[in-house]
Amino acid sequence: MDGIIQMLPAPLRRFSTYIDFAGQSKAEKIFQVIIVIASIIGFVVGYLLQQLWLTFAILGGGFVLANLIVLPCWPYFRKNPINWKPNPVDERPTPAAATKKEGASPNPKKDGKKHK
Amino acid sequence: MHSIWSRANSVFAFTLTAMSAVTFAVFLSTIWSQRVTDVTILATNPRVRVMPDYISESGRSDHAMVSLNIEADVSPIFNWNVKQLFMYLVAEYKTPKNTINQVVLWDKIVLRSERSVVIETNAAPKYYFIDDGQHLRGHENVTLYLKWNIIPNAGYLANAKAEGSYQVKFPSQYVSGRF
Numbered sequence: 001m002d003g004i005i006q007m008l009p010a011p012l013r014r015f016s017t018y019i020d021f022a023g024q025s026k027a028e029k030i031f032q033v034i035i036v037i038a039s040i041i042g043f044v045v046g047y048l049l050q051q052l053w054l055t056f057a058i059l060g061g062g063f064v065l066a067n068l069i070v071l072p073c074w075p076y077f078r079k080n081p082i083n084w085k086p087n088p089v090d091e092r093p094t095p096a097a098a099t100k101k102e103g104a105s106p107n108p109k110k111d112g113k114k115h116k
Numbered sequence: 117m118h119s120i121w122s123r124a125n126s127v128f129a130f131t132l133t134a135m136s137a138v139t140f141a142v143f144l145s146t147i148w149s150q151r152v153t154d155v156t157i158l159a160t161n162p163r164v165r166v167m168p169d170y171i172s173e174s175g176r177s178d179h180a181m182v183s184l185n186i187e188a189d190v191s192p193i194f195n196w197n198v199k200q201l202f203m204y205l206v207a208e209y210k211t212p213k214n215t216i217n218q219v220v221l222w223d224k225i226v227l228r229s230e231r232s233v234v235i236e237t238n239a240a241p242k243y244y245f246i247d248d249g250q251h252l253r254g255h256e257n258v259t260l261y262l263k264w265n266i267i268p269n270a271g272y273l274a275n276a277k278a279e280g281s282y283q284v285k286f287p288s289q290y291v292s293g294r295f
Contacts, residue, residue, distance in 0.1 A: 002119070
């Protein structure tokens with residue numbers, strides 16, 4: 001997704017879809033809880049009303065809800081940002097390098113760790 | 117979980133696993149459900165004729181005909197795990213040639229969404245009742261049973277035989293010509 005964003009025009013390129021590690025574990029717990037609860041509620045409702053499509057409709061609703069909560073990079077998942085050590089070479093960015101190539105620095109030591 | 121695609125993949129795979137667990141639970145919830153009810157079967161006007169049958173050894177076979185009356189209320193069998201019921205009427209009898217003969221005379225598919233009371237009045241059999249030989253004339257003990265195949269949404273197909281049968285006695289004279 002970040003690769004696709006880099007192909008957009010310049011003002012939109014600053015968006016990113018990462019979430020940090022603490023956010024990743026929160027997201028995993030959240031979607032597991034949502035889907036398990038949706039399965040249990042779906043099973044109980046379907047059993048009481050004896051309609052199987054209700055069970056799977058409730059499960060599908062739980063799936064949609066989990067996707068809405070977990071897929072976009074909400075600020076809640078970015079509360080513990082990673083503190084990268086500054087790259088000593090990059091502390092002197094040149095104007096020529098910024099305009100020549102789009103976002104890629106001529107420095108060979110960089111390996112895609114910049115998420116600012 | 118670092119990118120949107122890997123989060124989407126995790127959520128989707130977990131949902132599929134949860135769905136398979138729910139399906140197994142649905143199957144478990146109907147293991148002991150009712151499979152059998154009472155039915156009423158009546159067969160009137162039994163008649164037998166002889167017909168040429170080039171497949172058999174002797175070249176001639178008995179062909180029997182009755183008029184069927186079936187009353188079956190199968191609504192207690194339907195639950196959330198039953199998709200449809202395939203019911204069929206079987207004539208079972210014993211001959212000197214074969215210990216057991218089973219011939220299906222009529223069948224019907226009853227879906228869960230349709231009326232689940234089956235009433236057939238003076239219906240003709242759907243399939244030919246042709247004997248393996250010429251043993252139906254005067255046969256006193258041809259029994260008609262109604263059986264069904266319960267087709268589930270999750271789990272194995274169950275077979276059941278209804279409570280209620282009818283014994284047909286065929287006349288000892290052939291009918292000539294067509295029925």
